[in-house]
């Protein structure tokens with residue numbers, strides 16, 4: 001049995017532990033995967049692109065091959081699968097530094113990150129097509145859900161109500177595993193799991209179905225499942241899925257997010273009888289911040305019966321900014337001898353299993369861009385963690401399959417676990433080269449040219465989203481196309497309303513900041529545009545993951561300038577992805593729309609200036625307001641005088657500062673509240 005802690009293994013130490021039986025069955029799966037990938041590549045080559053075909057660029061202008069893909073230094077050239085790697089210079093040289101010797105002379109030893117065994121040997125989920133065209137349509141095919149031995153009757157009928165005809169690969173791999181792990185006799189604890197699967201591949205149902213099925217048999221109502229998501233919109237989305245699944249059970253689900261008052265949520269969570277608190281819910285779906293609010297403020301909110309802890313978008317949740325919620329959660333989960341959630345760790349032995357049985361929740365982590373950072377995962381104290389990962393094509397070298405198809409040119413096998421950044425098979429990725437000043441027009445021309453009726457456009461900041469939405473609204477002024485902004489700057493209620501209108505089709509385009517890039521599940525989004533190249537690969541994966549969901553086709557287009565093309569290409573290349581095909585828009589869009597574009601920019605400039613002076617006025621009012629409450633007999637301090645002076649001068653039409661005289665009430669309109677004159 002593997003040790004509990006996350007250790008740093010080298011792969012060779014573990015080669016022997018894998019029995020051949022398991023190895024051959026995995027190879028058979030992976031052989032099948034390679035054939036499918038080959039077939040898909042041929043299909044993609046034959047089908048033409050949805051956006052305009054790139055014009056043939058004369059050879060002279062085509063970037064030279066070596067400019068196209070960043071060159072790999074020979075020293076790191078991938079050794080052929082069937083040849084031992086030549087010892088590079090660094091491997092030959094001594095790896096210690098003689099004191100006093102010339103440090104610069106010794107070549108820096110390249111440190112390869114080695115993955116812990118559980119990351120290096122994941123359970124591979126065959127990332128087959130989710131295309132609904134493949135889904136069963138006849139009654140017998142639908143019966144296939146009923147034929148799944150591990151799904152109970154209730155579960156099948158609820159899934160049928162939800163129009164779920166078959167399970168997706170990640171669901172068929174994870175659901176039975178969780179059910180089986182939970183069926184183990186005392187004192188064997190289920191192993192905690194991490195699931196890395198593409199966006200839109202059905203991860204929510206993969207954890208919701210087993211949890212609801214297992215808790216449906218409960219007798220007393222207690223909080224036994226806690227589902228944590230990074231943002232309120234996602235929590236609402238998952239809450240709806242749980243609600244639908246629990247419709248035929250007595251289970252109660254509660255959503256805790258800042259969209260409702262704390263008191264209202266407390267009302268839903270608990271009731272008090274004769275001084276004792278009783279839980280009114282079985283499953284809590286929440287965000288880290290709201291969870292901490294309730295852990296502190298809600299008397300009687302008890303998680304000591306917690307059986308499942310689900311962390312969706314786990315890499316985001318495990319970022320430092322959310323870290324403290326784990327500490328607060330642990331003090332509520334259990335006081336065990338070893339406090340497994342907060343770093344103290346007991347040796348794994350039978351006695352310890354007996355002591356800790358039923359005292360720690362089964363931790364289930366899900367993400368399309370799972371972090372493999374052992375430090376972050378260490379904080380969770382995962383119990384004998386197991387990784388499920390989806391791959392569409394397996395780089396042949398990692399399989400040691402000899403002459404099998406080599407990975408795509410330039411794919412660098414960095415030390416990522418297999419399938420770490422897999423995107424949906426139905427996704428078509430494209431890019432368009434343009435100039436920064438023409439980007440709004442390029443986007444406008446694409447929408448006009450292709451008649452997009454439901455598209456998302458992501459920017460790198462909320463301000464850019466706000467400005468771009470304004471310019472596009474001016475450009476689309478007279479047409480029926482409605483474009484709106486959706487960013488973290490807006491209230492949660494406003495964001496929810498925009499998303500609803502977008503899902504209904506009354507809004508055709510949403511200009512979003514990245515706060516909404518994760519997990520948002522709006523059906524039938526055909527196009528996702530990255531208006532600015534994403535700064536991180538995870539951002540890119542989650543942006544493009546808003547389309548091509550649940551097996552539907554989708555296209556992701558990235559608008560690039562010459563300056564950021566190389567960086568973008570490098571970012572994809574490092575995770576073994578390519579940029580996809582290049583598309584272009586007609587070069588004379590500038591001439592065609594010069595007038596409306598110029599007037600749109602003029603209006604934007606005017607609006608910015610108005611906003612700026614409004615902000616300064618606001619600031620001055622606040623400064624003056626803070627002064628008003630000041631003791632009138634007490635002279636202003638130097639700082640207060642400077643603030644006043646700065647605030648007054650900042651106004652474009654500020655009247656010259658004059659002596660403050662006793663303010664005379666205006667005869668025709670009395671001021672609502674009398675202002676005390678501010679003494680200089």
Ligand SMILES: Nc1ncnc2c1ncn2[C@@H]1O[C@H](COP(=O)(O)OP(=O)(O)OP(=O)(O)O)[C@@H](O)[C@H]1O
Pocket residue numbers: 163164165166167168171197198199200201202203204205367368518519520521545549550
């Ligand atoms: N078995 C299934 N059959 C048909 N549709 C499904 C199935 N499972 C999930 N879906 C649908 O697929 C869509 C995406 O599901 P879900 O949001 O769980 O994906 P995800 O992997 O969590 O995506 P993300 O990583 O972006 O959060 C949802 O609309 C869901 O209703």
